[in-house]
């Protein structure tokens with residue numbers, strides 16, 4: 001059995017599986033519909049047990065991918081970001097197996113690698129990007145007392161429970177420990193991430209787009 005830290009949830013049916021098994025599950029169980037898409041894997045470049053699998057319409061500009069990655073994983077202070085390719089590229093121009101790297105914040109950088117896994121289809125929908133699966137939140141112990149950690153120290157990456165975070169000499173450096181490769185970096189708190197998996201919610205789990213987002217978007 002793989003460690004909990006590498007398992008993820010399918011947002012379409014609730015299945016639990018590790019990354020590669022999840023990819024195979026999505027292709028087998030959720031490749032169905034009239035809209036042609038690509039199946040994309042996003043991973044932290046150095047922390048690969050943060051991962052996302054999503055379908056994306058082939059006419060989607062890279063700017064939409066940037067917006068999605070900022071919302072789910074990156075945005076803290078409106079830092080600059082870049083792909084290692086022309087931002088005007090469309091997903092349709094990417095071939096399976098192709099990798100794209102993404103950098104958010106040129107100072108305290110978070111690096112993400114996107115891999116085009118396959119051609120896939122889905123029922124037509126308004127959102128260009130549909131999150132299909134994601135790693136479960138990581139479980140870490142408080143470095144001081146061993147209780148489950150809910151904070152991370154931005155200065156030294158130590159984990160802390162709420163009580164130890166509050167009593168710490170480094171209380172000012174404590175950030176919420178969240179499900180992103182950017183956790184503990186700069187001022188990242190994950191406040192725009194609206195894709196938390198909920199086993200009690202009906203499937204498929206598609207987060208409601210806020211009015212602001214649908215106006216700005218796509």
Ligand SMILES: [Zn+2]
Nearest residue numbers: 010012013015
């Ligand atoms: Zn599923």
Ligand SMILES: [Zn+2]
Nearest residue numbers: 076077186187
């Ligand atoms: Zn920042």
Ligand SMILES: [Zn+2]
Nearest residue numbers: 142145161164
């Ligand atoms: Zn503690």
